[in-house]
Every structure is written in structure tokens, then in C-alpha cells.
Amino acid sequence: MAYVATRGGERAIDQSERLYRAELGRIDAARVAEIRHALPMLIDRVMGEASLYEPDLAALALAQAGGDLYEAVLLLRAWRTTQPRLTIAEPVLQEQLFTLRRISAAFKDIPGGQILGPSLDYAHRLLATGVLQGRPYVPAPVEPAATPAPARQPSLAAWQKAQGLVADPARADVAPDDIPDLTREPLLFPAARAHTLQSLARADTGGMLALGYSAMRGYGNAHPTVNELRLAEADVRVRHPRGTVFSAGRVKVSQAEVTSKGKSGLLELGFCATLGWNEVKVISGATLDLNAPGAAKGSPVEEEFFLYHTEPVEASGFCIHFKLPHYVTFQSSLDALRGAKAAPAPHELEKVPA
Amino acid sequence: MTIATLTKPWEAMSYGFLDASAKRELRRKMLKAIAVPGCQMPYASREVPMARGWGTGGLQVTLTLLRPSSVVKVIDQGADDSVNAASIRSFLSKVSGARETWDTLEATIIQSRHRIPEERLRADQVLVLQVPNPEPLRPVEPNMSVARQMHADADYGRLWLILYEQIVRSGRVMQGAAYPSLVNGRHVMTPSPIPRWDVPKLHMAQHLTFLSAGREKRLYAVPPFTRVEPLVFSDVPFQVEDHAALTCHRSGLTGYFMNEIPQGGGGSQFELSDSNLGIKAIRQAEGAEARVGSTWYENGKMPQ
Numbered sequence: 001m002a003y004v005a006t007r008g009g010e011r012a013i014d015q016s017e018r019l020y021r022a023e024l025g026r027i028d029a030a031r032v033a034e035i036r037h038a039l040p041m042l043i044d045r046v047m048g049e050a051s052l053y054e055p056d057l058a059a060l061a062l063a064q065a066g067g068d069l070y071e072a073v074l075l076l077r078a079w080r081t082t083q084p085r086l087t088i089a090e091p092v093l094q095e096q097l098f099t100l101r102r103i104s105a106a107f108k109d110i111p112g113g114q115i116l117g118p119s120l121d122y123a124h125r126l127l128a129t130g131v132l133q134g135r136p137y138v139p140a141p142v143e144p145a146a147t148p149a150p151a152r153q154p155s156l157a158a159w160q161k162a163q164g165l166v167a168d169p170a171r172a173d174v175a176p177d178d179i180p181d182l183t184r185e186p187l188l189f190p191a192a193r194a195h196t197l198q199s200l201a202r203a204d205t206g207g208m209l210a211l212g213y214s215a216m217r218g219y220g221n222a223h224p225t226v227n228e229l230r231l232a233e234a235d236v237r238v239r240h241p242r243g244t245v246f247s248a249g250r251v252k253v254s255q256a257e258v259t260s261k262g263k264s265g266l267l268e269l270g271f272c273a274t275l276g277w278n279e280v281k282v283i284s285g286a287t288l289d290l291n292a293p294g295a296a297k298g299s300p301v302e303e304e305f306f307l308y309h310t311e312p313v314e315a316s317g318f319c320i321h322f323k324l325p326h327y328v329t330f331q332s333s334l335d336a337l338r339g340a341k342a343a344p345a346p347h348e349l350e351k352v353p354a
Numbered sequence: 355m356t357i358a359t360l361t362k363p364w365e366a367m368s369y370g371f372l373d374a375s376a377k378r379e380l381r382r383k384m385l386k387a388i389a390v391p392g393c394q395m396p397y398a399s400r401e402v403p404m405a406r407g408w409g410t411g412g413l414q415v416t417l418t419l420l421r422p423s424s425v426v427k428v429i430d431q432g433a434d435d436s437v438n439a440a441s442i443r444s445f446l447s448k449v450s451g452a453r454e455t456w457d458t459l460e461a462t463i464i465q466s467r468h469r470i471p472e473e474r475l476r477a478d479q480v481l482v483l484q485v486p487n488p489e490p491l492r493p494v495e496p497n498m499s500v501a502r503q504m505h506a507d508a509d510y511g512r513l514w515l516i517l518y519e520q521i522v523r524s525g526r527v528m529q530g531a532a533y534p535s536l537v538n539g540r541h542v543m544t545p546s547p548i549p550r551w552d553v554p555k556l557h558m559a560q561h562l563t564f565l566s567a568g569r570e571k572r573l574y575a576v577p578p579f580t581r582v583e584p585l586v587f588s589d590v591p592f593q594v595e596d597h598a599a600l601t602c603h604r605s606g607l608t609g610y611f612m613n614e615i616p617q618g619g620g621g622s623q624f625e626l627s628d629s630n631l632g633i634k635a636i637r638q639a640e641g642a643e644a645r646v647g648s649t650w651y652e653n654g655k656m657p658q
Contacts, residue, residue, distance in 0.1 A: 010444065013437045077401035081376070082367045184375070186396035186571040189499040297497045304499060314569045317406025321486070324408065324438055328431045328468045328627060331614055332549040333530030335595040340524040 044276025050076030070316035097232035204312035212284025220291035224258035256282035387575035392537025410568030412484035424452035427461035432627035475561035598654025609654030
């Protein structure tokens with residue numbers, strides 16, 4: 001057939017895929033292990049966006065996708081579809097998190113202390129070019145503090161609530177099986193709080209940063225102050241059919257709470273948490289969450305706007321779908337265009353009597 | 355009783371890829387969609403091993419409908435051998451054991467991107483249309499929550515306003531594909547970006563049509579013998595593409611929707627958009643056995 005560029009069927013797509021994969025070469029367990037070992041931040045980012053916590057699978061997805069993040073997330077999400085939902089873990093409370101880093105920009109010091117933990121925040125971003133000249137970069141060893149920081153830290157918002165600085169809405173206890181699950185139900189608006197938080201947790205880091213940054217620059221109503229930023233590990237506590245609650249393992253989580261003075265005279269909070277450690281994402285997400293109440297329809301900080309447009313699999317998929325042939329649709333528009341050219345100009349259609 | 359007696363042996367994936375809970379949700383939403391023709395039903399829309407926007411909505415509906423005895427045809431812009439159609443078709447047969455076909459007459463399920471085959475569909479066939487944007491109100495109201503309210507109120511005035519403005523500006527309705535249509539006198543739907551040529555095929559058809567948007571998580575249906583009326587003014591009739599007199603330079607057929615192939619020296623050649631109809635016509639002309647079914651359009655006209 002004539003439209004050779006996009007036709008040719010099975011053989012063409014097979015060879016096209018081979019060409020891509022030939023570049024990546026052999027993928028074996030050693031490569032996957034090396035990716036997992038060398039790129040923990042990337043693994044975290046992919047696991048968060050895929051909403052699937054499995055570092056080995058994430059490393060495999062990155063290996064298979066050659067590092068294309070959207071492809072890697074799609075691989076993991078599609079794999080996730082094939083897995084049953086076995087059980088729902090117990091809710092994780094902040095003060096139970098095994099906390100490795102916890103800082104607040106709102107106060108010089110906070111109950112529990114500022115715990116820097118692992119961070120590049122104050123590092124000089126110099127390329128270690130010596131590595132390329134055969135001098136390996138060996139990080140200086142960590143010198144542990146005389147007294148280790150407590151593993152569990154209180155929530156700053158809890159202190160603010162006690163001080164009457166933050167509204168303390170009554171907690172609605174929901175049975176685990178009744179928690180709305182975004183992967184099993186569509187996102188509708190106004191969104192259930194659980195859906196909003198799940199959607200933020202799965203959102204595209206770059207997309208969330210772009211929209212969050214627009215709010216930070218002034219397209220939002222509220223300027224965020226980082227109330228609390230936490231990197232932690234959470235026990236996944238599940239109930240055995242016999243009734244015993246046990247920890248099935250730990251997952252890395254990050255969460256940010258940002259705040260600003262609200263019209264009510266109280267502090268308002270925005271919150272975002274995700275699987276894996278991803279500070280840019282949770283600060284951006286929390287900023288969007290903070291700005292969402294009362295936002296104008298169609299503004300970047302309106303919930304519907306930012307939740308729809310930061311969904312990585314949907315956004316990237318739709319973007320690349322424009323590569324598919326669109327000649328039928330185009331032909332249909334062309335027909336209207338030619339018809340309009342051939343038709344008499346509209347003012348000649350009707351002669352208005354003088 | 356042991357666990358082994360209660361469970362099935364482990365398999366890498368469920369029959370038809372989607373697991374039972376996903377299929378159950380889809381079946382429920384599909385039944386609802388049939389019950390309220392043209393009304394968009396939200397569904398969870400699982401990720402499938404294809405990128406969003408590449409037919410994942412159609413794919414989920416087809417996967418739910420498939421059984422081993424199904425015969426499946428997949429077309430993209432009318433062509434069976436288009437790369438994405440080929441990719442979807444091979445995935446469908448791989449995960450379901452269904453037989454593949456290019457022949458509209460043979461198929462029990464036809465998944466299509468942006469075309470309805472030219473041969474009439476029967477009551478025992480299901481058409482699944484892939485939908486990029488399920489919301490006919492999107493051009494006038496990009497916010498989904500507001501649009502949902504407008505559907506509830508049957509508040510479609512602004513769609514007519516667009517058409518009116520087009521007539522005032524350009525002397526004719528300029529809407530190309532995806533022509534907004536009123537279903538069963540109640541809900542306006544977008545028939546997906548099928549050309550206007552294909553819209554009348556949905557009106558009072560014998561077959562069931564599902565329209566499914568995976569990325570936007572909405573599906574809707576046109577059940578058999580349901581009214582599908584393009585939005586028009588009483589004095590400005592609905593106009594399909596001006597293709598009735600065009601002849602396919604490969605098959606010699608006239609009176610169907612054509613692809614335009616620009617020619618080096620200026621001007622254009624035309625070929626049938628429904629590629630397998632063209633192939634069958636060529637085979638017939640060569641004396642080979644090929645059955646061409648009755649078509650919706652006769653001599654370039656859709657019988658009233």
C-alpha cells in the first residue's frame with residue numbers, strides 16, 4: 001500500500017523493536033543488580049510513579065527501557081495490572097516512621113530536632129572528572145554522632161494543632177477495605193481525599209515540579225513554607241488470616257507538609273507523600289495541595305487540572321500517540337476546508353435588503 | 355480441604371491479560387453504558403502493556419469481550435496492516451487464543467481506530483471504537499466536572515453555537531471528524547474521530563458499538579437500533595465528506611471513503627480507506643474467490 005512510512009505490518013514493527021533493543025544489548029541479572037545498586041534515587045522515582053515498590057523490578061524496567069523513565073513506569077504499571085490485591089496494610093502514622101531525615105524550614109528548631117540525614121543540599125556540585133582519568137571517587141566515611149538521633153520523630157503539625165495554630169478536623173476512621181483505591185476506581189471530581197493523595201503519590205515528578213513551580217512563582221495563591229520534610233522507612237504491617245499483625249518488610253517513603261497563613265487566621269497545610277525518596281516531588285505536590293482549595297477552574301493549582309496533567313503514563317502515552325497516522329481525521333478536515341473555499345463567501349449568502 | 359483444591363495452578367497472567375476483578379468492573383460499566391446509550395461511564399482503566407493513547411481503552415473492552423472462539427479484526431484508519439493495528443491484533447490473539455482476521459464479514463469483534471468498515475455490520479458483531487477524547491463538550495468546556503454537570507442538564511447549547519459560528523465565519527459547518535451526535539435523543543456523544551462519512555452507520559444499526567477511552571477512563575455505547583443524530587440545524591443538513599464520486603486507483607471501486615495520496619506532479623490519487631474491502635475487490639477482479647458483503651453506502655449514497 002502507498003503509505004509506506006507507517007504500514008508494513010508485523011515484520012516492520014518487529015524489526016523496529018529489534019533495532020531499538022540491539023542498542024541496549026544483552027540484559028542480565030548483573031546489569032539489573034548494578035542499576036539497582038548505582039541508581040537508588042532513580043529507582044525510587046520510578047517506583048513512586050509506578051506505585052509499585054519493588055527495587056529489583058524497577059531496576060529491570062529501567063534496564064529494559066534503556067533508562068527511558070516513562071517507558072519504565074509503563075512497564076511497571078502494566079505488570080502491576082496483572083497482580084492481585086492481596087490485602088490492605090495498616091495505616092502508617094508519622095510518629096511510627098523509621099525516620100532518617102526530617103527538617104523544618106518553619107522553625108529554627110523543632111521538638112525532636114532537625115535531623116539532616118543523607119542530603120546533597122549543601123554539597124558543591126562539582127563533577128568528579130578525575131573518575132574519567134582513572135582515579136575512582138571514594139566518598140569520605142561517615143562519622144557517626146556521639147548520640148544517635150531517635151529513630152522515631154513526632155509530627156510537627158501535631159505540636160501546631162496542640163498550640164491552636166492549625167485546624168484539627170475530626171479524623172474519619174475508614175475500614176481498610178473501604179479506603180478508595182485509585183487503581184480500582186476512576187478519578188472523579190471533586191476527588192475523594194484518598195484519591196487526591198494517591199494520585200499525587202503516583203504523579204510525574206517533572207510534571208508536578210512544573211505546575212508546583214508555577215504556583216511557587218506566583219500563579220498560586222499561597223506561598224509555601226516547608227513545615228516538615230521527611231525521608232523515612234515505613235513498616236508494611238499486614239494482618240495474617242489468623243489475625244496476627246506482622247511486618248511484611250519496610251518501604252522507603254518521603255513526605256512533605258507545606259504551610260501558609262490561611263484566611264481563617266489559622267495555618268493551612270498542604271501534604272504529599274510518595275513511595276521512595278523524592279524530595280522535589282513531595283514539596284511540589286504539597287504546594288499544589290496547599291493551593292488547591294478554592295482555586296479557579298482551569299488554573300494550574302486547581303485539583304482537576306494538576307491531577308489530570310501530572311499522570312505520567314497518560315500524559316506521555318498521549319504525547320507519543322501523535323506519531324500514529326491521523327490521515328482519516330486530516331482528510332475529514334481537509335474536506336471541510338476545501339468545501340468552505342469553494343462555497344460563496346458568507347456575506348454573499350444572504351443579501352440583506354437595504 | 356487443601357489450598358491446592360481451592361486454587362488453580364499458577365499462571366503468568368489471567369486469560370485475556372486483565373484479571374477477573376478488572377473484567378468484572380468493565381462488564382458492569384459496559385452493561386451500564388448499554389442501558390444509558392451515549393452516556394459516558396467512568397471506569398478505573400488499568401494500565402495495559404501499551405502506551406496510553408494507543409488504543410488502551412478499546413483494548414480493555416475487547417479483552418473483556420474476547421473468548422477463544424472469537425474472531426478478531428483490528429483496523430487503524432481503515433487499514434488492517436497499519437503497524438499499531440497489527441500490534442494490537444497480535445496481542446489480542448496471543449492472550450486470548452482468538453483467531454485473527456482482516457475480513458469484516460468473518461469477524462465477531464472489530465476494534466477500530468477512527469473508521470467503521472464499509473461493509474454492513476450484523477447483529478452478531480460488536481464494534482469497539484478507540485476514543486482519544488470522549489468528551490464532546492471539551493472544545494467549549496475543558497473542565498470535566500463542569501462538563502459532567504452540563505451532560506446531566508442536557509445543556510448542549512454551546513455546541514450548537516460553535517456550529518452556528520462556523521457557518522457565519524466560513525459559510526458551512528467546519529467540524530471535520532468526531533462530529534458531535536445526539537444518542538437516543540438524550541446524550542450528546544463524540545463518535546470518536548471517525549469521519550462524518552461513518553456517523554450515519556451508527557444510526558439504527560444492527561450491531562452493538564462500544565466506544566472506550568483508556569486514558570480518559572470513560573466508556574460509552576450505542577446499542578443496536580438506537581438513534582444517532584448528528585447535531586444540525588433544520589435548514590443546514592448534515593454533510594458527509596465529498597467522496598461519493600471518487601474512485602480508488604487500485605481497486606477501481608467508487609463511492610466509499612478514500613485516502614488522498616498527493617502526487618509529485620500536483621493533484622492527487624485516491625485509494626480506499628477500508629483497505630481490506632479494496633483487497634477483496636482486487637481479488638474478485640483477478641478471478642479469485644473473495645466475498646464482498648453488502649455495504650452501508652450504495653453508489654456513494656447512504657440509503658435513508
